[in-house]
Amino acid sequence: MIQKVCFAILVFVIFNSHNNLIWYNHFPTKLAQLETMIKIEGLKKRFGEFTAVDGLNFEISRNEIFALLGPNGAGKTTTINMICGLLPPSEGKITFDHLGKDRKSLIGYCPQENIFYPKLTCLEQLIFIGQIYGHSSKSIKNRAIELLGLLGLEDKTRVRACNLSGGMKRRLNICLALIHDPEILILDEPEAGLDPQTRILVRDFIKTFGKEKTIILTTHNMDEADRLADRVAIIDHGKLLLLDTPQNLKRTVGEGDILELVLEQSNEKTMNRFAENIAMLSMNVKINAESVLIKHLNIIEQLPAIKHLAENSGLIISEIKLRENTLEDVFIHLTGRTLRQ
Amino acid sequence: MKIINIITKSLREQMRSFWVLILSLSMGPFFIFVYFLILETSKPQYTVLVANNDKGVMINGQHINQGNHLLAYLKRSKADTITIPFTVDEVTDKITGIERLKNKKADALIVIDNSFSQTIENRKANDSTAAAKVEFIGDLTNTNYLISAIWANELLNEYALQTNPKKRIIDVKETALGISATITGFDMIVPGILIVSLIMLMFTASIAFVSEIENKTIIRLKLSKLTAFEFLGGISTVQLIVGIISVLLTLLTAILLGFHYTGSILIMIIIASLTSLSIISFSLIIAAVTKSTNEVLVVGNFPMFLFMFFTGAAFPLNSETLFTVAGYPINIQGLMTPTHAISALNKTLIMNMDVSSIIPEIVSIIILTVLYFLTGGIIFKQRHLKLT
Numbered sequence A: 001m002i003q004k005v006c007f008a009i010l011v012f013v014i015f016n017s018h019n020n021l022i023w024y025n026h027f028p029t030k031l032a033q034l035e036t037m038i039k040i041e042g043l044k045k046r047f048g049e050f051t052a053v054d055g056l057n058f059e060i061s062r063n064e065i066f067a068l069l070g071p072n073g074a075g076k077t078t079t080i081n082m083i084c085g086l087l088p089p090s091e092g093k094i095t096f097d098h099l100g101k102d103r104k105s106l107i108g109y110c111p112q113e114n115i116f117y118p119k120l121t122c123l124e125q126l127i128f129i130g131q132i133y134g135h136s137s138k139s140i141k142n143r144a145i146e147l148l149g150l151l152g153l154e155d156k157t158r159v160r161a162c163n164l165s166g167g168m169k170r171r172l173n174i175c176l177a178l179i180h181d182p183e184i185l186i187l188d189e190p191e192a193g194l195d196p197q198t199r200i201l202v203r204d205f206i207k208t209f210g211k212e213k214t215i216i217l218t219t220h221n222m223d224e225a226d227r228l229a230d231r232v233a234i235i236d237h238g239k240l241l242l243l244d245t246p247q248n249l250k251r252t253v254g255e256g257d258i259l260e261l262v263l264e265q266s267n268e269k270t271m272n273r274f275a276e277n278i279a280m281l282s283m284n285v286k287i288n289a290e291s292v293l294i295k296h297l298n299i300i301e302q303l304p305a306i307k308h309l310a311e312n313s314g315l316i317i318s319e320i321k322l323r324e325n326t327l328e329d330v331f332i333h334l335t336g337r338t339l340r341q
Numbered sequence B: 001m002k003i004i005n006i007i008t009k010s011l012r013e014q015m016r017s018f019w020v021l022i023l024s025l026s027m028g029p030f031f032i033f034v035y036f037l038i039l040e041t042s043k044p045q046y047t048v049l050v051a052n053n054d055k056g057v058m059i060n061g062q063h064i065n066q067g068n069h070l071l072a073y074l075k076r077s078k079a080d081t082i083t084i085p086f087t088v089d090e091v092t093d094k095i096t097g098i099e100r101l102k103n104k105k106a107d108a109l110i111v112i113d114n115s116f117s118q119t120i121e122n123r124k125a126n127d128s129t130a131a132a133k134v135e136f137i138g139d140l141t142n143t144n145y146l147i148s149a150i151w152a153n154e155l156l157n158e159y160a161l162q163t164n165p166k167k168r169i170i171d172v173k174e175t176a177l178g179i180s181a182t183i184t185g186f187d188m189i190v191p192g193i194l195i196v197s198l199i200m201l202m203f204t205a206s207i208a209f210v211s212e213i214e215n216k217t218i219i220r221l222k223l224s225k226l227t228a229f230e231f232l233g234g235i236s237t238v239q240l241i242v243g244i245i246s247v248l249l250t251l252l253t254a255i256l257l258g259f260h261y262t263g264s265i266l267i268m269i270i271i272a273s274l275t276s277l278s279i280i281s282f283s284l285i286i287a288a289v290t291k292s293t294n295e296v297l298v299v300g301n302f303p304m305f306l307f308m309f310f311t312g313a314a315f316p317l318n319s320e321t322l323f324t325v326a327g328y329p330i331n332i333q334g335l336m337t338p339t340h341a342i343s344a345l346n347k348t349l350i351m352n353m354d355v356s357s358i359i360p361e362i363v364s365i366i367i368l369t370v371l372y373f374l375t376g377g378i379i380f381k382q383r384h385l386k387l388t
C-alpha cells in the first residue's frame, strides 16, 4: 500500500515540479508546424589564427525557443552577432525565411551588455528606436508603454536610463529589442543580473512571446535553458556538441537520475538480493545503511520494473527520493567540466 | 523623415549634456570679454618730454622765446587729437629727461637747442643760414618711441610751416577703408573670435558622433533602417544650430562691449553657417579615428590648436602666399576653413566690401567642407556604420 501511495506521489511531484505537463502540452503543436526560420550551414568565424566559431550547422524553426548553451568563450555571442549581421562570417551561410519582411525588421536584438541612450528616458528611447525602424510615433508610443508594463517598468517610463538599476536596464534592453515587433528575437543572456523574482517575470514574458515568435537565446544558466527552451544546442570551443530538447538531453546523456529508496528496516540479505536483481537491469546500485541508491538515465521509465523487483525481494520502502539528471550533468558529461569553470 | 527623429533625439541629448553645451557656447563671449578687458586696460599712452634750452631773442625791445611757443603748440595739439593719447611734459634739462626715459616713465625726449629762437630769426631774414636744431632722444627698438617721434615730428613740421610763411608743397589726404578710420584694436579681433566660437564646435560635434560609438548605441542604429546620411545629417543639423547660437551670442557680447561693424548680419550668418558645417565635417574625421570622448579630448586638441592659432582666429596672422588662384592668394593655412571665414568677415564686417568680393572665400570654404565631409564620412562609415 505504502509503495503504491509513494509512486503516486512521485509521479505527481515529477510532473508538477518541472512543468513538464505544460511543455508536453505545447510542443506537439509546435512540432506540427516545423517551418525553418533560420538555417545555419558550415558557419565559421576566425579572429586571426583563433577560431571562435567552428563549423556550426543547425536549423531553427519558426516559433521555437532555441537556446545556445555553453561556457564563457564558447562562441555564443560571436554566433549571434553573425546571425544579426553585425559580424561577417569567415565561412558558411545563414539564411532566413523572411516572411515577406526585410531583414532589418525581422530581427530584434538584445545584446549581452546593456546598450541604451543614458540621457534619454525609457519611453523616449523606445519611441526613438521604433521610429528609426519606420513606425509612426503614435503607434510606437502605445507599444512602448505596453512593453514597459509587461516587463514591470511602468513606473519608470519618464526616468532617464542612466538612473535605472542594473536589472531594470536589462529589462529596458529587452524592450528595446522588441519595440519594432520583430519576428525573430535574439537575446544574449537575457537573465544576467536579474533577481529571482524578476527572472520569473522575464521568463514568463519570453515564454508567452515565444508562442508566436522565434527566439534565440544564449545562457550559461542550465535551469534557464531547461525551463525556457524547446531545444538546446550545447556548444564549446565554437563547436556544436549536441542539439536536442532538454528532456531528451537529460534522458540520454550524463550521469543519470538518482533514485533513493529509504527503507523501513534494513536487512542486509534482502538488500543484497535486490541489488543483484537491479544490477541485472544494468543500473548502478549502491547500498547504504538504511537506503539504496539507484543511478540510471531516465529512471522514471524504469519505475514499474524497480517497484516489481522491490516487492519480489521483500524490501519495505518508507520514502522515495528522486534527483533528476540535470543539464549541468549533461554538460559535465560532454565537456568534462562544469559551466562555471 | 527619420532625420527629424535623429534631430529631436540629438537635440535632447545635447541639451542634457548641459555643462559641455554651456562651456562651448560661452567660449566665444568669454574670449570677447577677455580681449575687451586686455585692450581697455592696456590702451597705449605716449609721453613726450620737452627740454627747452632756448635763451630767446630780443626783437624790438621784446623778448621772444620760440622754444616756449613750440612747447605751447605741442601741448595744444595734444588736446586736439582724440585717437592718439599723447601727453607732453616739460623737463628742466636733458639729463633729467634721459633719466625719465631710462625709467620708462616717458617714450621720447625733445631737446630744444639754446639758440633755437636766434636761429629761426636768422633764417627768417636769410634763407641760406643754418636751420634751427631740435634733438630727438629715445629707445629706437621701442615702438612707442617710434610712434611718439613720428607724431612729434609731424607737429614740428606743421609748426615750422606756420612760423615760416613759405607755401606748403605737398598736401597729403588720407582716406580710410570702410570703417577703419574709427576702428579700434577691439574691433579688429572680433571677426576672429566669432570664428573661435565656431571652432569650439569641434568638441561638441565630435563628442555627439563618438558618443554613439562609446555607448555602442551605434549597434542599434546599424541594425535599424537608418541610413548613414540620416544619421550624420541629423547630428550635423543639431550642431549647426549650436554653432549659430554660439556665434550670435559672441556677436551680441561684442556689440554690447562697443564693437563697430558695417555690412549685413545676414551675410555674417551665412558665412558662420558654412564655417560651422566645415567644422562639423572636420569633427567627423576626428570621430572616425577615435572611439571615446576621452580620445576625442586628446586627439581633438591637435586640430583645434591649429585652427585657433594658425588661421588668424585667436589673433591676427599674416603668411606667405604659396600661389594664387584667379587672383586669390592661397597659403598653407588656406587648408583650414577659418582662414577664409575670417578673411570674408573682415571684408564684409570691417571693410564694407560687397558680397561679390567674398566669393573666393565662400567657394574655398565649400570645397574644403566637401573634402572634410567625404574624408570623415567614408572613414566613419567604414569603421563604425558597416553591417555585413
Ligand SMILES: Nc1ncnc2c1ncn2[C@@H]1O[C@H](COP(=O)(O)OP(=O)(O)OP(=O)(O)O)[C@@H](O)[C@H]1O
Binding pocket: A047, A050, A052, A070, A071, A072, A073, A074, A075, A076, A077, A078, A079, A112, A220
Ligand atoms: N573581436 C574579437 N577579436 C578576437 N577574438 C574575439 C573577438 N570576439 C570574440 N573573440 C573570441 O572569441 C571567443 C568567443 O567569444 P564569445 O564572445 O562568442 O563567447 P561567449 O560564448 O559569448 O562567452 P560569454 O559566455 O563569456 O559571453 C572568445 O575566446 C573571444 O576571446
Ligand SMILES: [Mg+2]
Binding pocket: A076, A077, A078, A112, A188
Ligand atoms: Mg557572450
